[in-house]
Amino acid sequence: FYPLFFKNNIKNGLLSCHRMAPRLQLEKDAWRWAEMVKPEDITHEHIELAYRIAVLACKRGTCRRNCKGNPNCLVGIGEQSWLGEIDENAFHNIDDPNSERRDKNTFVGLTNLGATCYVNTFLQVWFHNLELRRALYRFQNSRAEGHNTDSDYEPRTICEHLQYLFGLLQNSNRRYIDPSGLVKALGLDTGQQQDAQEFSKLFLSLLEDTLSKQKDPNLQNVIQQQFCGQFSYVTVCNQCGRESPLPSRFYELELNIQGHKNLTECVTEFLKEEKLEGDNRYYCESCQSKQNATRRIKLQSLPRTLNFQLMRFVFDRQSSHKKKLNTFISFPEVLDMGPFLEGKEEECTYELSAVLIHRGVSAYSGHYIAHVRDAHTNDWYKFNDEEIEKMEGKKLQLGIEEDIAETAKSQTRKPKCSKGYHCSRNAYMLVYKRQTEEIDQTETIVEVPAFLQKLVDQDNKKFEEWCNEMADMRKQSVDKGKAKHEEVKELYELLPTEDGLSYEFVPLEWLKKWLDDSTAIKEIDNSQFLCSHGKLHPDKIGEVKRISLKAADLLFSRYGGVSRLGQSSLCRDCVTQRCRVIRLKNQLNEDYREVMNLVKTPMQSDESGFWIGKASLRSWRQLALDQLEEDEEETKHNNSKVNGEKSSRDNEDGDGEEMKNFNEDILCYHGGLNILENDRRLVSAEVWNKLRMYFPRAPEFMQNNEACQQCMRLEREGKENEALNRMMANEQKSSLLNLFQEKNRPTLQKWPQETDVLYIVPYYFVDEWRKFIRRPAKSNPVSSVANSLLLCPHGGFMFTYDSMLFKSECSCLSMHSIALLWPAEWEVISKMFLVDQAISICRIHDKTHDNGNVQYQTYPDLCRECREGFIFQQQRDMSEYAQATVYVRKVIDKKRMIKESAPDFSVSGSDVEDEREEPKMDGEKDPDFSQLNETASLSMPPVTAACKSSIRRSTRHRKLRGEKALIVSANQTLKELKIQIMHAFSVAPFDQNLSIDGRCLTDDSATLGSLGVIPESIICLKADEPIADYAAMDDVYQVCMPEEGFKGTGLLGH
Secondary structure, eight states: OHHHHHHHHHHTTTTOTTTSOOHHHHHHHHTGGGGTSOGGGOOHHHHHHHTTTTSOOOOTTSOSSOOTTOTTOOSSSSGGGTSSOOOGGGGOOOOOGGGGBOOTTOOOEEOOOSSOHHHHHHHHHHHTOHHHHHHHHTSOOHHHHTOOTTSOOOOOSHHHHHHHHHHHHHHOSBSEEOOHHHHHHHTOOTTSOOOHHHHHHHHHHHHHHHHTTSSOHHHHTHHHHHHOEEEEEEEEETTTOOEEEEEEEESSEEEOOTTOOBHHHHHHHHHOOEEEOGGGOEEETTTTEEEOEEEEEEEEEOOSEEEEEEOOEEEETTTTEEEEOOOOEEEESEEEOGGGBSSOOSOOEEEEEEEEEEESSSTTSOEEEEEEEOTTTOOEEEEETTEEEEEOGGGOOTTOOOOTTOOTTTSOOOOOOOTTEEEESSEEEEEEEEOOSSOOGGGGOOOOOHHHHHHHHHHHHHHHHHHHHHHHHHHHHHHHHHHHHHHHHHHHTTOSOOTTSOEEEEEHHHHHHHHOTTSOOOOEEOGGGBOTTSSBOGGGGGGEEEEEHHHHHHHHHHHOEEOOBOGGGBOHHHHHHHHHHHHHHHHHHHHHHHHHHHHHSOOOTTOOOEEEEHHHHHTHHHHHHHHHHHHHHHTSOOTTOOTTOOOHHHHTTTTSSSOOSTTGGGBOTTSSBOSOGGGEEEEOHHHHHHHHHHOTTSOOOBTTOOOOHHHHHHHHHHHHHHHHHHHHHHHHHHHTHHHHHTOSOOOSTTOOTTOSEEEEEEHHHHHHHHHHHHOTTTSOOOOEEOGGGGBOTTSOBOOOHHHHHHTOOOGGGGGGOEEEEOHHHHHHHHHHSEESOOOEEEEEEOOSSOSOOEEEEEESOBOHHHHHHHHHHHHHHHHSOOSEEEEEEEESSHHHHHHHHSOOTTSOHHHHHHHOOOOOOTTOOOGGGSOTTOOSEEEOOOGGGOOOTTSOOOOSOOOOTTEEEEEEOTTSBHHHHHHHHHHHHOOOGGGEEEEETTEEEOOTTSBTTTTTOOTTOEEEEEEOOOOTTGGGOOSSSOOOOTTTTTTTSGGGTO
């Protein structure tokens, strides 16, 4: 009755998926019948209920996402994007190549290569200087004129690069071009942002030097004609009135902006009179003595292009770093320079042509942008790397760019500006062009020469080919998508199965990938859903979908697959096992009370009982619950698991003491009954039969079963061996008592007078022997002395006399360090143990000269070749390490560093002793690196060198407060280490002062190995005051050390 009632409820919609959304509720309903049905009474209807065959399929629009607990729900698996009309753009992820095409009447942008925005801004400003562009087009370029268009043109010199770049900026079909050729030729680091003003000066100087070598006089002087003006430093003696002019050229006027509001004030301060008094008095040649004087700058002539550098980046003496002045400065569109000239020329009126802007509140980070006026149309444009925007209407606010990471509340209010004026807090360079009375429109047109246009046409051809290739790829993707669209529409309608018709199961994830066009479709694989009986596991029903046989045949024929799961794949064995587990879970508490009461009842004298472990009896309810849950998990599919194989739970913590299986606590190692009777007790057959219901695979031992004979024999043998080991330990201890107690030990620091020979064994042997003597029943006896550990492959000794004297061998040989023996002890050891090689050190007196000289010789001799190779390998390992640990310790001052370096007084005395290090005497050298030229015959060192070698050196590192461990490699640079430190301590690289052993680390490009940073090094970090807007860095690699500048680049002739 119950299965029929449940099935009818499903058909009536009472248990439909969309009315009962929770997946757990579906699981509960699928097995509700198991509480009333015995495992042997299960029918096919029960099996179908367990596999949810009759759950109603969801209709489109009834559930927002796919119901994983319902195998008949085929909604929300990705079909939405295929049903109905589809936009062709959904079939590809290729951008329209025309988006990379330059629009009509627009300018071409420049790609930012990482942190090269400062280069791009100046290139755009110089490109819009028509006279400079026209002059560069006249530059004689024989390579370009004779270039064969079958190969790519590659400029070599700076002028060739700039000429080609200007040609592309003028007539390229691309929306933006790549300036990497010029940047590479200049040798600039694309990951470091540099000082833009310094770049401008150095580049124009380099360009002037290159063009001065041209034969064309117009080319030779074009930089001077465009940018060079003259002024004089005029000093006037207050005593005699003598004027001393010092003429000079300038390419830009550097104006202080502190305390000023407009450009006129800045220029006035630049030209103001300066008094020379006191210690700063001027030596007058007429008076032949130092006199008070005045000095001022007089402008003599102005260039066609007048550059004003607003000194926004100034040096802060307190922080020892540059900082940015965010002062608002107003500047006019038309500037009259007549009042500032000594001798007024015919035309001194200038018109604003460009404003260069730095976004950001720090001198070491931010982004560069240029506002430039088109000389042909007089329209203003914003050049921001690849993006170019026309500035008109409300957008025409020159020099205004919002600072990076600056909130509206923190922004300083902009002062009001009069008409014809602009105001900016970010403008750092103003470019003015001299006005002419009559503007000839032909002068605003610059033609690209034919040889250069041919190269531009070649690049345009490549761009058009790329556009066509991208368009073809888009078309192919669209055609493929349309075909997939038709296939999905055809097959999706066939997926739902009808009552009474054949069906199959396919993976839900495969269906999703089939409907996801971006995923490559693999064959259908149902093997991961099989139970240990080779059928569909009931717990995997939420990961498969039930589809019609017709749809399954089409999918398998088109895509292939393995392990087809049809109607016959419903597993009766798994359902029966689950039913049994569910029923036993419900019955467990009642059986527990009954068993515990039966255990308390005394057994009859003639009743035969069963052995049960006491631990198993105490925890059998929890073990039974774990076993039932494990039985549920046991049939869950695992690709590497077959029927009868243990579950993963059996293998977890296998070496632990926790009991996993019932009654395993009375098993011995051989699988028999444990010989320890105190660990087990007898129970009645009634109790055992109850427990067998929950633990059918538990080991069974009846009362008359004997304990394991092998264990009993081993126990007897173990007692006999223990007695023998105790006898052996006592004999060896009495024979070598001083060696065991570490008393009266010979040392090389103070050679004993009673003998001239000492013997050497590995300390490892002595240590293991002492362990055996202390605990002979728990440790294995030592049988041999492996002296070969102290020898090289040639049989030579690997220790120098000094290395044994000071006990300072490297960690590589620490486990093979030595112990010294008296001759009598060696004689005993030679009899008791197997010795592979005798090693000794002898004291040899110089009998030819009565001067008291003593020498020491080892047998076998020192192998100099192997030791030198070992030392070389050690040094190389120190400079070629990978994934090693170093410690960075942040300090504020020397007092703080000393305080934090002191040992912690809360540690034990032995730990403090471990941390103490042996002090080195003046002139002492590391014996591991000072024996390259010594022979096996060694002279006794001075007595003063024998320092306190009994104090152990610490081999571990104790971390202190303010210290962090970093993983580094020898081949990484100091700059990369600073980036790691930045993330660990939140200190910017330019604020980091690093030192190791009092030696400063300053070369950012040097590797850690070359700087002497070895594993376990302690690097001290002293942080300067942090930069305010460190978090507001805009370009990809903003951090740079300002001291480096353009060192090593082509701008300085390198």
